[in-house]
Amino acid sequence: MVQIHNPLLDKQSDDHFHHLGITKSAIDIPKMYGDIKFICMGGSMGRIKNYAKIFAKEMGISMSDNLSTTDRYSMYKTGQVLWVNHGIGSSSSSIVIVELIKLLYYAKAKDVIAIRMGTAGGIGVTSGTLILTSGALNGELLEEYVQYIMGEKISRPAIFDAEVYQQLYKIAVQLKLPVQIGKTLSSEDFYEGGQARLDGAFCEYTEQQKLAFLNRLHNLGVRNIEMESLCFAALFNRGNIRAAVVCVALLDRLKGDQVLLKSDDLSEFETRVFKVVNIYIKQQLKL
Amino acid sequence: MVQIHNPLLDKQSDDHFHHLGITKSAIDIPKMYGDIKFICMGGSMGRIKNYAKIFAKEMGISMSDNLSTTDRYSMYKTGQVLWVNHGIGSSSSSIVIVELIKLLYYAKAKDVIAIRMGTAGGIGVTSGTLILTSGALNGELLEEYVQYIMGEKISRPAIFDAEVYQQLYKIAVQLKLPVQIGKTLSSEDFYEGGQARLDGAFCEYTEQQKLAFLNRLHNLGVRNIEMESLCFAALFNRGNIRAAVVCVALLDRLKGDQVLLKSDDLSEFETRVFKVVNIYIKQQLKL
Numbered sequence: 001m002v003q004i005h006n007p008l009l010d011k012q013s014d015d016h017f018h019h020l021g022i023t024k025s026a027i028d029i030p031k032m033y034g035d036i037k038f039i040c041m042g043g044s045m046g047r048i049k050n051y052a053k054i055f056a057k058e059m060g061i062s063m064s065d066n067l068s069t070t071d072r073y074s075m076y077k078t079g080q081v082l083w084v085n086h087g088i089g090s091s092s093s094s095i096v097i098v099e100l101i102k103l104l105y106y107a108k109a110k111d112v113i114a115i116r117m118g119t120a121g122g123i124g125v126t127s128g129t130l131i132l133t134s135g136a137l138n139g140e141l142l143e144e145y146v147q148y149i150m151g152e153k154i155s156r157p158a159i160f161d162a163e164v165y166q167q168l169y170k171i172a173v174q175l176k177l178p179v180q181i182g183k184t185l186s187s188e189d190f191y192e193g194g195q196a197r198l199d200g201a202f203c204e205y206t207e208q209q210k211l212a213f214l215n216r217l218h219n220l221g222v223r224n225i226e227m228e229s230l231c232f233a234a235l236f237n238r239g240n241i242r243a244a245v246v247c248v249a250l251l252d253r254l255k256g257d258q259v260l261l262k263s264d265d266l267s268e269f270e271t272r273v274f275k276v277v278n279i280y281i282k283q284q285l286k287l
Numbered sequence: 288m289v290q291i292h293n294p295l296l297d298k299q300s301d302d303h304f305h306h307l308g309i310t311k312s313a314i315d316i317p318k319m320y321g322d323i324k325f326i327c328m329g330g331s332m333g334r335i336k337n338y339a340k341i342f343a344k345e346m347g348i349s350m351s352d353n354l355s356t357t358d359r360y361s362m363y364k365t366g367q368v369l370w371v372n373h374g375i376g377s378s379s380s381s382i383v384i385v386e387l388i389k390l391l392y393y394a395k396a397k398d399v400i401a402i403r404m405g406t407a408g409g410i411g412v413t414s415g416t417l418i419l420t421s422g423a424l425n426g427e428l429l430e431e432y433v434q435y436i437m438g439e440k441i442s443r444p445a446i447f448d449a450e451v452y453q454q455l456y457k458i459a460v461q462l463k464l465p466v467q468i469g470k471t472l473s474s475e476d477f478y479e480g481g482q483a484r485l486d487g488a489f490c491e492y493t494e495q496q497k498l499a500f501l502n503r504l505h506n507l508g509v510r511n512i513e514m515e516s517l518c519f520a521a522l523f524n525r526g527n528i529r530a531a532v533v534c535v536a537l538l539d540r541l542k543g544d545q546v547l548l549k550s551d552d553l554s555e556f557e558t559r560v561f562k563v564v565n566i567y568i569k570q571q572l573k574l
Contacts, residue, residue, distance in 0.1 A: 072331060092376045151427060188378050
């Protein structure tokens with residue numbers, strides 16, 4: 001069962017989800033969401049909507065309208081699968097993940113798996129390679145999700161479900177897609193922090209220092225850099241939801257910082273992520 | 288002049304802005320953006336677009352189409368004012384702010400002021416009160432913006448321009464709107480971290496501990512909690528752009544955690560932020 005850890009929540013007379021724009025008392029949450037087995041997420045609203053559309057079409061099932069009533073996030077339902085965008089970074093992601101956990105807790109959903117489908121910078125991998133995250137590092141290069149709660153630093157573990165990522169790996173191999181299992185650096189910035197890009201407005205390090213840092217990450221087993229995995233797994237774990245992250249590398253950061261893919265290549269790369277997850281979900285739901 | 292601090296950028300043959308979807312060589316940046324004097328930002332795409340529309344209509348000037356070609360951020364231009372959404376949290380905000388600083392640097396823009404127009408939880412203020420940020424605290428309750436660059440913790444100052452917020456304050460008083468100048472807690476989470484809400488999926492503190500924390504914040508001069516001010520001011524400061532933040536309190540966190548405003552009230556509160564900034568910009572541009 002999906003879990004919460006908040007004894008005060010059930011004492012609250014109603015619950016308004018600030019960012020999904022849902023009010024608990026206004027809808028029949030168990031009826032609407034009790035059957036959910038998969039939450040598929042990604043940063044971009046457009047990409048998630050597109051994935052949901054293709055999935056519904058392939059399965060011959062209907063796709064809901066946008067179930068979020070605010071413009072902060074989008075959410076679509078196709079049968080037992082929810083498609084939700086999380087925006088960029090752990091702060092943005094944490095909000096909608098907390099609201100999804102509450103939603104599926106009220107719905108009495110069980111055996112739920114959350115999969116983040118993202119884009120990332122690769123380290124020592126060619127562009128187009130799928131990376132399945134086996135562990136995620138924060139900006140301090142520690143495998144812990146840090147929160148400051150009432151001024152105190154709290155660290156939480158983030159577990160990526162090995163059964164899930166091993167199955168995703170097998171599917172990618174069967175599809176003959178380039179794929180690796182590796183660690184992910186979940187950074188707080190896209191330009192300076194964590195990523196050490198040379199193409200931002202601020203850069204107080206040299207190219208040599210950047211490359212030494214990326215090689216250090218590579219030696220630690222890191223194969224890609226993105227901005228949400230750590231928060232994603234840590235929060236879903238606490239909600240008793242298994243988590244997995246599959247990202248496609250848009251470039252090899254050891255070779256440069258600018259993503260110069262043609263629109264068609266970018267689109268084909270993003271489709272690789274979908275193909276693998278699509279087959280996995282169909283297998284799991286025995287469709 | 289808008290500044291960057293990256294000696295490598297001018298050596299780069301071209302520059303692709305990953306999240307605004309702009310390529311430097313493809314447009315005449317100085318011609319398109321050289322006249323910009325104000326950057327007005329907020330989290331929500333819809334709200335920023337709405338503000339830009341009203342501004343253009345009131346001024347009798349045209350509003351551009353969305354100048355961002357990705358679905359990550361939206362950007363509109365109305366004369367000398369750019370309207371851009373930054374999403375939720377400092378990670379999301381940092382990306383578009385870095386890209387805006389690069390854009391205005393290439394544009395050779397000068398004397399630029401950036402104003403964040405947000406919503407926030409108030410502390411000891413009634414809902415609808417405007418708060419002008421005089422300083423911002425991070426999750427550790429320190430007035431510094433923290434980045435982890437290549438594994439090292441780097442702290443940066445965040446200065447809110449006193450001349451700008453004093454003028455915004457005067458305008459709010461003239462409009463007879465409730466307004467205060469105070470400090471802002473810029474938290475990384477909406478539910479647990481920083482904000483200590485009781486209505487999330489996870490809550491390992493009591494209501495008494497939450498109230499003690501909020502009262503501690505109040506004693507430190509904090510009058511509201513949001514998620515972007517610190518990053519906003521710290522980054523724009525480095526780009527030699529003056530920064531100010533004006534937020535409307537949607538509730539008093541000492542009285543509860545759920546935002547239960549009617550849609551009309553929420554809309555009227557968000558309009559208060561716009562009214563003040565609108566008059567300020569007109570005065571500054573002598574329109």
